[in-house]
Amino acid sequence: MHADNSYFCTPNLEPEMIETHNINIQKTTSSKLPEIDFANLAFGKTFADHMFVMDFVDGRWQEPMIMPFQDMTMSPASLVIHYGQSIFEGMKAFKNTDGRFGLFRPDLNIKRMNKSAVRMCMPEIPEDIFMDALSELVSLDHQWIPTGELASLYIRPVLFAIDDYIGVKASQSYRFMILLAPVNAYYTKPVRVKIEREFTRAAQGGTGYAKTAGNYAGSLYPAKLANDQGYDQLLWTDAKEHAYIEESGTMNIMFVIEGKLITPSLGETILDGVTRRSAIQLAKDWGIDVEERRVSVIELQEAMNNDTLEEAFGCGTAATIAHIEAIADGESVYQLPNVEDRKLSNKMMKHFIDLKKFRVNDPHGWMVELS
Ligand SMILES: Cc1ncc(COP(=O)(O)O)c(C=O)c1O
Numbered sequence: 538m539h540a541d542n543s544y545f546c547t548p549n550l551e552p553e554m555i556e557t558h559n560i561n562i563q564k565t566t567s568s569k570l571p572e573i574d575f576a577n578l579a580f581g582k583t584f585a586d587h588m589f590v591m592d593f594v595d596g597r598w599q600e601p602m603i604m605p606f607q608d609m610t611m612s613p614a615s616l617v618i619h620y621g622q623s624i625f626e627g628m629k630a631f632k633n634t635d636g637r638f639g640l641f642r643p644d645l646n647i648k649r650m651n652k653s654a655v656r657m658c659m660p661e662i663p664e665d666i667f668m669d670a671l672s673e674l675v676s677l678d679h680q681w682i683p684t685g686e687l688a689s690l691y692i693r694p695v696l697f698a699i700d701d702y703i704g705v706k707a708s709q710s711y712r713f714m715i716l717l718a719p720v721n722a723y724y725t726k727p728v729r730v731k732i733e734r735e736f737t738r739a740a741q742g743g744t745g746y747a748k749t750a751g752n753y754a755g756s757l758y759p760a761k762l763a764n765d766q767g768y769d770q771l772l773w774t775d776a777k778e779h780a781y782i783e784e785s786g787t788m789n790i791m792f793v794i795e796g797k798l799i800t801p802s803l804g805e806t807i808l809d810g811v812t813r814r815s816a817i818q819l820a821k822d823w824g825i826d827v828e829e830r831r832v833s834v835i836e837l838q839e840a841m842n843n844d845t846l847e848e849a850f851g852c853g854t855a856a857t858i859a860h861i862e863a864i865a866d867g868e869s870v871y872q873l874p875n876v877e878d879r880k881l882s883n884k885m886m887k888h889f890i891d892l893k894k895f896r897v898n899d900p901h902g903w904m905v906e907l908s
Contacts, residue, residue: 546658546707558601558666560589560673565605575683578721580855581691585681585717589670592699593660593711601666603674606716612701616708622698623750624653627787627854628811630675630690630717630907631893632682639906640692641893643671645811650694652809653747658707659696667694670715676907678717686890687722691855697750723855727862727876728769730785730851732834733759734867738783738806740776745783745806753787760786768865770851774834775806782832788851788859789813792832793881794840796847802829812852816885818901825881834866841871848879858886 565586573583584606591601617623628646632638647668651661675682675690682690693716698708736759739745744752756771763771770786782801784790789810791800798820803809820827840846841864849861860876876883891897892904 546655558598558663558669560601560603560669562603562673562677563605564677570680573681573719575685575688575719576721578683578688578719580720580723581718583719585678585690585719587674587678588717589674589713589715591666591670591713593713594709596709598660598663598666598713601670603670603677611699614701614703616698616700616702616706619703620698620705621749621751621754622657622659622708623695624650624657624659624697624748625693625695625750626650626748628692628694629854629893630679630682630692631904632679632684632690633894633896634684635895637895637906638675638679638682639895639904640671640675641905642811642815642903643668643905645814646694649748649809649811650696653749654696656744656747657749659698659711662696662713672905672907674715674717679907681717681719683719683721685721686894689720689893691718691720692716693718720855724769724859727860728851729767729863729865730770730772730861731763731766731768731865732782732837732867733763733771733773734779734834735759737776737779738771738773741805743776743805746803746808748808756786766865772864780833780835782834782837783807784810785851787855788853791816791848791850791852791882792837792840792846793848793879795845797826797828798881799828799830799832801832810853812854812857812889815889815903816852816858819885819888820881822900823884837864838866838869838871841873846871847874848882849873850879850882857889858882 568586587603588606589603592599626646630640647664654661696713699710699712700708738756772785773783775781784807817827851859864871
Protein backbone atom coordinates (compact mmCIF):
# COMPACT_ATOMS: atom_id res chain seq x y z
CA MET A 538 0.00 0.00 0.00
CA HIS A 539 1.15 3.51 -0.74
CA ALA A 540 2.69 5.47 2.13
CA ASP A 541 0.65 8.64 1.75
CA ASN A 542 -2.64 6.83 1.39
CA SER A 543 -5.59 8.96 2.34
CA TYR A 544 -9.03 7.55 2.88
CA PHE A 545 -10.61 10.94 3.35
CA CYS A 546 -13.62 11.56 1.18
CA THR A 547 -13.82 14.76 -0.77
CA PRO A 548 -15.73 17.26 1.36
CA ASN A 549 -19.28 18.22 0.57
CA LEU A 550 -19.20 21.83 -0.44
CA GLU A 551 -20.70 24.78 1.29
CA PRO A 552 -22.56 27.01 -1.19
CA GLU A 553 -19.89 29.73 -1.00
CA MET A 554 -17.28 27.26 -2.22
CA ILE A 555 -19.12 26.74 -5.47
CA GLU A 556 -18.03 28.80 -8.45
CA THR A 557 -20.62 30.73 -10.41
CA HIS A 558 -22.30 28.32 -12.76
CA ASN A 559 -22.87 29.97 -16.09
CA ILE A 560 -22.43 27.14 -18.50
CA ASN A 561 -19.81 27.70 -21.18
CA ILE A 562 -21.46 26.35 -24.35
CA GLN A 563 -19.46 25.33 -27.43
CA LYS A 564 -21.85 24.21 -30.15
CA THR A 565 -20.99 21.65 -32.78
CA THR A 566 -20.43 22.93 -36.31
CA SER A 567 -21.49 19.64 -37.92
CA SER A 568 -24.55 17.99 -36.41
CA LYS A 569 -24.82 14.22 -36.83
CA LEU A 570 -28.60 14.45 -36.77
CA PRO A 571 -29.17 13.99 -40.54
CA GLU A 572 -27.29 10.64 -40.41
CA ILE A 573 -29.47 9.09 -37.70
CA ASP A 574 -32.08 6.45 -38.48
CA PHE A 575 -34.45 6.98 -35.55
CA ALA A 576 -36.49 3.92 -36.44
CA ASN A 577 -33.48 1.64 -35.96
CA LEU A 578 -31.64 2.77 -32.87
CA ALA A 579 -29.60 0.19 -30.98
CA PHE A 580 -30.01 1.01 -27.25
CA GLY A 581 -27.11 3.10 -25.94
CA LYS A 582 -25.04 3.20 -29.10
CA THR A 583 -26.03 6.48 -30.68
CA PHE A 584 -25.12 9.74 -28.94
CA ALA A 585 -26.50 13.23 -29.44
CA ASP A 586 -24.36 16.12 -30.64
CA HIS A 587 -23.42 17.54 -27.25
CA MET A 588 -22.33 16.50 -23.77
CA PHE A 589 -21.93 18.27 -20.45
CA VAL A 590 -18.60 18.22 -18.59
CA MET A 591 -17.61 19.67 -15.21
CA ASP A 592 -14.49 18.73 -13.26
CA PHE A 593 -13.96 18.79 -9.53
CA VAL A 594 -10.38 19.92 -8.81
CA ASP A 595 -8.66 21.53 -5.81
CA GLY A 596 -11.72 21.09 -3.64
CA ARG A 597 -14.17 22.88 -5.91
CA TRP A 598 -16.29 22.43 -8.99
CA GLN A 599 -14.73 24.06 -12.03
CA GLU A 600 -16.39 25.77 -14.99
CA PRO A 601 -19.39 23.80 -16.30
CA MET A 602 -19.20 23.22 -20.05
CA ILE A 603 -21.35 21.91 -22.86
CA MET A 604 -19.28 20.77 -25.82
CA PRO A 605 -19.56 18.54 -28.89
CA PHE A 606 -19.71 14.84 -27.98
CA GLN A 607 -16.16 13.59 -28.38
CA ASP A 608 -13.55 11.15 -27.09
CA MET A 609 -11.44 12.21 -24.13
CA THR A 610 -7.95 11.40 -22.96
CA MET A 611 -7.25 9.98 -19.52
CA SER A 612 -4.18 8.85 -17.65
CA PRO A 613 -3.81 5.08 -17.54
CA ALA A 614 -3.31 5.62 -13.80
CA SER A 615 -6.77 7.22 -13.36
CA LEU A 616 -8.18 5.94 -10.08
CA VAL A 617 -11.51 5.01 -11.63
CA ILE A 618 -9.89 2.41 -13.85
CA HIS A 619 -8.20 0.66 -10.95
CA TYR A 620 -10.55 1.04 -8.00
CA GLY A 621 -13.91 1.69 -9.62
CA GLN A 622 -14.89 4.99 -8.01
CA SER A 623 -17.68 5.70 -10.45
CA ILE A 624 -21.38 6.41 -10.07
CA PHE A 625 -24.06 7.12 -12.63
CA GLU A 626 -27.73 7.77 -13.23
CA GLY A 627 -30.26 6.84 -15.86
CA MET A 628 -33.14 9.12 -16.72
CA LYS A 629 -35.10 10.15 -19.80
CA ALA A 630 -36.45 13.12 -21.72
CA PHE A 631 -39.69 12.68 -23.67
CA LYS A 632 -41.26 14.61 -26.54
CA ASN A 633 -44.76 14.46 -27.98
CA THR A 634 -45.82 14.96 -31.57
CA ASP A 635 -46.74 18.60 -30.80
CA GLY A 636 -43.10 19.25 -29.91
CA ARG A 637 -43.57 19.58 -26.12
CA PHE A 638 -40.69 17.99 -24.24
CA GLY A 639 -39.51 17.47 -20.68
CA LEU A 640 -37.88 15.31 -18.03
CA PHE A 641 -39.54 12.75 -15.77
CA ARG A 642 -38.86 13.40 -12.05
CA PRO A 643 -35.26 14.63 -12.48
CA ASP A 644 -35.17 15.72 -8.82
CA LEU A 645 -35.17 12.09 -7.73
CA ASN A 646 -32.24 11.18 -9.98
CA ILE A 647 -30.28 14.17 -8.75
CA LYS A 648 -30.87 13.19 -5.11
CA ARG A 649 -30.05 9.54 -5.77
CA MET A 650 -26.82 10.49 -7.55
CA ASN A 651 -25.74 12.46 -4.51
CA LYS A 652 -26.69 9.60 -2.19
CA SER A 653 -24.46 7.35 -4.31
CA ALA A 654 -21.71 10.00 -4.16
CA VAL A 655 -21.71 10.01 -0.36
CA ARG A 656 -21.51 6.20 -0.23
CA MET A 657 -18.65 6.12 -2.71
CA CYS A 658 -16.71 8.89 -0.96
CA MET A 659 -17.16 11.37 -3.82
CA PRO A 660 -18.19 15.04 -3.84
CA GLU A 661 -21.90 15.76 -4.18
CA ILE A 662 -23.02 17.71 -7.22
CA PRO A 663 -24.83 20.95 -6.36
CA GLU A 664 -28.47 20.26 -7.20
CA ASP A 665 -29.04 23.58 -8.98
CA ILE A 666 -26.02 23.14 -11.25
CA PHE A 667 -27.08 19.56 -12.01
CA MET A 668 -30.61 20.70 -12.94
CA ASP A 669 -29.31 23.61 -15.05
CA ALA A 670 -26.95 21.25 -16.84
CA LEU A 671 -29.79 18.85 -17.65
CA SER A 672 -32.13 21.52 -18.93
CA GLU A 673 -29.49 23.38 -20.97
CA LEU A 674 -28.13 20.22 -22.55
CA VAL A 675 -31.49 18.62 -23.32
CA SER A 676 -32.90 21.90 -24.67
CA LEU A 677 -29.85 22.36 -26.91
CA ASP A 678 -30.18 18.82 -28.29
CA HIS A 679 -33.99 18.64 -28.18
CA GLN A 680 -34.13 17.64 -31.84
CA TRP A 681 -32.54 14.39 -30.69
CA ILE A 682 -35.58 13.48 -28.57
CA PRO A 683 -37.54 10.95 -30.61
CA THR A 684 -41.31 11.31 -30.67
CA GLY A 685 -42.28 7.64 -31.18
CA GLU A 686 -44.65 6.12 -28.58
CA LEU A 687 -41.95 4.08 -26.85
CA ALA A 688 -39.00 6.25 -27.81
CA SER A 689 -37.14 8.76 -25.66
CA LEU A 690 -33.80 10.45 -25.08
CA TYR A 691 -31.87 8.44 -22.51
CA ILE A 692 -29.79 10.67 -20.24
CA ARG A 693 -26.66 9.33 -18.58
CA PRO A 694 -25.07 11.47 -15.87
CA VAL A 695 -21.80 9.90 -14.69
CA LEU A 696 -19.22 10.94 -12.08
CA PHE A 697 -15.83 9.27 -11.84
CA ALA A 698 -12.42 9.59 -10.19
CA ILE A 699 -9.66 11.12 -12.31
CA ASP A 700 -6.65 11.37 -9.98
CA ASP A 701 -3.73 9.60 -11.62
CA TYR A 702 -2.49 7.62 -8.70
CA ILE A 703 -1.97 3.93 -8.03
CA GLY A 704 -3.05 3.22 -4.46
CA VAL A 705 -6.39 2.63 -2.78
CA LYS A 706 -7.71 6.00 -1.70
CA ALA A 707 -10.52 8.38 -2.46
CA SER A 708 -9.64 10.51 -5.46
CA GLN A 709 -9.32 14.25 -4.94
CA SER A 710 -10.41 15.10 -8.48
CA TYR A 711 -13.45 13.95 -10.44
CA ARG A 712 -15.19 14.42 -13.75
CA PHE A 713 -18.95 14.82 -14.00
CA MET A 714 -20.46 14.30 -17.44
CA ILE A 715 -23.91 14.02 -18.95
CA LEU A 716 -24.40 12.10 -22.19
CA LEU A 717 -27.55 11.85 -24.28
CA ALA A 718 -28.62 8.84 -26.32
CA PRO A 719 -31.85 8.59 -28.33
CA VAL A 720 -33.44 5.18 -27.73
CA ASN A 721 -36.41 3.04 -28.65
CA ALA A 722 -38.09 0.43 -26.43
CA TYR A 723 -35.61 -1.51 -24.28
CA TYR A 724 -37.46 -4.82 -24.46
CA THR A 725 -39.52 -5.74 -27.46
CA LYS A 726 -41.16 -8.73 -25.79
CA PRO A 727 -41.98 -10.02 -22.29
CA VAL A 728 -38.96 -11.22 -20.34
CA ARG A 729 -38.02 -14.57 -18.81
CA VAL A 730 -36.27 -14.33 -15.44
CA LYS A 731 -34.39 -16.76 -13.23
CA ILE A 732 -34.33 -16.65 -9.42
CA GLU A 733 -30.65 -16.38 -8.48
CA ARG A 734 -29.79 -18.37 -5.37
CA GLU A 735 -26.05 -18.76 -5.70
CA PHE A 736 -24.55 -15.40 -6.65
CA THR A 737 -25.20 -12.14 -4.80
CA ARG A 738 -25.69 -8.64 -6.13
CA ALA A 739 -25.64 -6.75 -2.85
CA ALA A 740 -25.19 -7.52 0.84
CA GLN A 741 -26.07 -5.65 4.03
CA GLY A 742 -23.54 -2.91 4.58
CA GLY A 743 -22.51 -2.99 0.92
CA THR A 744 -23.22 -0.65 -1.96
CA GLY A 745 -26.48 -2.10 -3.34
CA TYR A 746 -28.49 1.09 -2.84
CA ALA A 747 -25.88 3.16 -4.68
CA LYS A 748 -25.78 3.31 -8.45
CA THR A 749 -22.11 2.52 -8.67
CA ALA A 750 -20.28 0.80 -11.51
CA GLY A 751 -18.99 -2.18 -9.51
CA ASN A 752 -22.51 -3.38 -8.68
CA TYR A 753 -23.12 -3.86 -12.38
CA ALA A 754 -19.70 -5.37 -13.14
CA GLY A 755 -20.28 -8.00 -10.47
CA SER A 756 -23.65 -8.93 -11.92
CA LEU A 757 -22.39 -9.66 -15.44
CA TYR A 758 -21.12 -13.19 -14.92
CA PRO A 759 -24.25 -14.56 -13.18
CA ALA A 760 -26.37 -12.74 -15.78
CA LYS A 761 -24.36 -14.35 -18.57
CA LEU A 762 -24.91 -17.82 -17.08
CA ALA A 763 -28.65 -17.14 -16.92
CA ASN A 764 -28.56 -15.83 -20.46
CA ASP A 765 -26.89 -19.02 -21.66
CA GLN A 766 -29.84 -20.90 -20.12
CA GLY A 767 -32.35 -18.76 -22.04
CA TYR A 768 -33.20 -16.10 -19.45
CA ASP A 769 -33.17 -12.35 -20.04
CA GLN A 770 -32.66 -11.25 -16.45
CA LEU A 771 -32.02 -12.50 -12.94
CA LEU A 772 -34.28 -12.12 -9.95
CA TRP A 773 -31.73 -11.40 -7.23
CA THR A 774 -32.32 -12.77 -3.76
CA ASP A 775 -30.90 -11.59 -0.43
CA ALA A 776 -27.21 -12.33 0.20
CA LYS A 777 -27.70 -14.04 3.56
CA GLU A 778 -30.29 -16.73 2.92
CA HIS A 779 -31.13 -16.43 -0.78
CA ALA A 780 -34.70 -16.74 0.41
CA TYR A 781 -36.14 -13.29 -0.31
CA ILE A 782 -36.63 -11.57 -3.66
CA GLU A 783 -34.81 -8.26 -4.02
CA GLU A 784 -34.79 -6.83 -7.54
CA SER A 785 -34.05 -7.70 -11.12
CA GLY A 786 -31.00 -6.63 -13.13
CA THR A 787 -31.69 -2.98 -13.79
CA MET A 788 -35.29 -2.99 -12.60
CA ASN A 789 -37.21 -3.17 -9.37
CA ILE A 790 -39.70 -5.99 -9.20
CA MET A 791 -43.44 -6.00 -8.58
CA PHE A 792 -46.03 -8.74 -8.21
CA VAL A 793 -49.80 -8.64 -8.27
CA ILE A 794 -51.13 -11.36 -5.97
CA GLU A 795 -54.89 -11.55 -5.37
CA GLY A 796 -55.34 -7.98 -6.48
CA LYS A 797 -52.61 -6.50 -4.26
CA LEU A 798 -49.46 -4.89 -5.56
CA ILE A 799 -46.56 -6.42 -3.65
CA THR A 800 -42.96 -5.29 -3.93
CA PRO A 801 -39.83 -5.88 -1.84
CA SER A 802 -39.27 -3.07 0.64
CA LEU A 803 -36.19 -0.93 0.16
CA GLY A 804 -33.10 -1.33 2.25
CA GLU A 805 -29.36 -1.14 1.81
CA THR A 806 -29.36 -3.77 -0.91
CA ILE A 807 -32.00 -2.47 -3.32
CA LEU A 808 -31.91 0.56 -5.59
CA ASP A 809 -34.59 3.12 -4.76
CA GLY A 810 -36.06 3.20 -8.27
CA VAL A 811 -37.82 6.27 -9.62
CA THR A 812 -40.18 4.05 -11.62
CA ARG A 813 -40.84 1.90 -8.54
CA ARG A 814 -41.80 4.96 -6.48
CA SER A 815 -44.00 6.24 -9.28
CA ALA A 816 -45.69 2.86 -9.84
CA ILE A 817 -46.48 2.59 -6.11
CA GLN A 818 -47.96 6.10 -6.12
CA LEU A 819 -50.07 5.38 -9.20
CA ALA A 820 -51.40 2.15 -7.69
CA LYS A 821 -52.34 4.01 -4.50
CA ASP A 822 -53.99 6.78 -6.55
CA TRP A 823 -56.05 4.08 -8.24
CA GLY A 824 -57.18 2.60 -4.92
CA ILE A 825 -55.08 -0.55 -5.14
CA ASP A 826 -53.63 -2.06 -1.95
CA VAL A 827 -49.86 -1.78 -1.99
CA GLU A 828 -47.56 -3.81 0.24
CA GLU A 829 -43.88 -2.91 0.50
CA ARG A 830 -42.35 -5.73 2.50
CA ARG A 831 -40.10 -8.75 2.31
CA VAL A 832 -41.25 -11.17 -0.39
CA SER A 833 -40.03 -14.71 0.12
CA VAL A 834 -39.32 -17.12 -2.70
CA ILE A 835 -41.65 -19.57 -0.93
CA GLU A 836 -44.52 -17.07 -1.05
CA LEU A 837 -43.86 -16.54 -4.74
CA GLN A 838 -43.73 -20.29 -5.41
CA GLU A 839 -47.04 -20.75 -3.59
CA ALA A 840 -48.66 -17.94 -5.55
CA MET A 841 -47.42 -19.45 -8.81
CA ASN A 842 -48.60 -22.94 -7.82
CA ASN A 843 -52.04 -21.70 -6.71
CA ASP A 844 -52.47 -19.45 -9.74
CA THR A 845 -52.83 -16.41 -7.47
CA LEU A 846 -49.86 -14.64 -9.05
CA GLU A 847 -51.75 -12.48 -11.52
CA GLU A 848 -48.93 -10.28 -12.77
CA ALA A 849 -45.19 -9.88 -12.38
CA PHE A 850 -43.23 -7.03 -13.88
CA GLY A 851 -39.97 -5.19 -13.65
CA CYS A 852 -39.97 -1.41 -13.49
CA GLY A 853 -37.11 0.87 -14.39
CA THR A 854 -36.27 3.89 -16.50
CA ALA A 855 -34.91 1.91 -19.44
CA ALA A 856 -37.86 -0.47 -19.84
CA THR A 857 -40.55 1.48 -17.89
CA ILE A 858 -42.66 -1.66 -17.33
CA ALA A 859 -41.32 -5.04 -18.44
CA HIS A 860 -43.85 -7.86 -18.28
CA ILE A 861 -42.42 -11.10 -16.93
CA GLU A 862 -43.47 -14.08 -18.96
CA ALA A 863 -41.78 -16.89 -17.02
CA ILE A 864 -39.94 -17.29 -13.71
CA ALA A 865 -37.44 -20.11 -13.24
CA ASP A 866 -36.46 -21.44 -9.83
CA GLY A 867 -33.90 -24.22 -10.08
CA GLU A 868 -35.37 -26.83 -12.39
CA SER A 869 -38.93 -25.47 -12.16
CA VAL A 870 -40.13 -22.96 -14.70
CA TYR A 871 -43.39 -21.17 -13.99
CA GLN A 872 -45.33 -19.75 -16.88
CA LEU A 873 -47.23 -16.58 -15.96
CA PRO A 874 -50.69 -15.46 -17.17
CA ASN A 875 -51.06 -13.95 -20.64
CA VAL A 876 -49.68 -10.47 -20.96
CA GLU A 877 -52.91 -9.18 -22.55
CA ASP A 878 -54.84 -10.13 -19.40
CA ARG A 879 -52.65 -8.14 -17.05
CA LYS A 880 -54.83 -5.22 -16.04
CA LEU A 881 -52.59 -3.27 -13.69
CA SER A 882 -49.25 -3.37 -15.49
CA ASN A 883 -50.86 -2.63 -18.87
CA LYS A 884 -52.78 0.30 -17.38
CA MET A 885 -49.60 1.55 -15.71
CA MET A 886 -47.55 1.30 -18.88
CA LYS A 887 -50.16 3.24 -20.82
CA HIS A 888 -50.47 5.86 -18.11
CA PHE A 889 -46.71 6.38 -17.92
CA ILE A 890 -46.52 6.91 -21.68
CA ASP A 891 -49.49 9.30 -21.68
CA LEU A 892 -48.02 11.26 -18.79
CA LYS A 893 -44.59 11.53 -20.34
CA LYS A 894 -46.15 12.71 -23.60
CA PHE A 895 -48.21 15.37 -21.77
CA ARG A 896 -51.51 13.69 -22.72
CA VAL A 897 -52.97 13.30 -19.21
CA ASN A 898 -53.12 15.34 -16.03
CA ASP A 899 -50.00 15.30 -13.93
CA PRO A 900 -51.37 15.80 -10.40
CA HIS A 901 -48.04 15.08 -8.71
CA GLY A 902 -46.06 17.42 -11.01
CA TRP A 903 -43.72 14.65 -12.14
CA MET A 904 -42.95 16.10 -15.57
CA VAL A 905 -40.56 19.05 -15.75
CA GLU A 906 -41.31 20.69 -19.07
CA LEU A 907 -38.41 22.31 -20.91
CA SER A 908 -38.37 24.69 -23.84
C1 LIG B 1 -30.20 -2.14 -9.95
C2 LIG B 1 -31.34 -1.32 -10.41
N1 LIG B 1 -32.54 -1.47 -9.82
C3 LIG B 1 -33.61 -0.74 -10.19
C4 LIG B 1 -33.52 0.20 -11.20
C5 LIG B 1 -34.72 1.02 -11.58
O1 LIG B 1 -34.56 2.34 -11.15
P1 LIG B 1 -35.22 3.55 -11.96
O2 LIG B 1 -36.68 3.30 -11.97
O3 LIG B 1 -34.86 4.75 -11.18
O4 LIG B 1 -34.62 3.54 -13.32
C6 LIG B 1 -32.30 0.37 -11.86
C7 LIG B 1 -32.15 1.36 -12.93
O5 LIG B 1 -31.75 2.45 -12.69
C8 LIG B 1 -31.18 -0.40 -11.46
O6 LIG B 1 -30.01 -0.26 -12.07
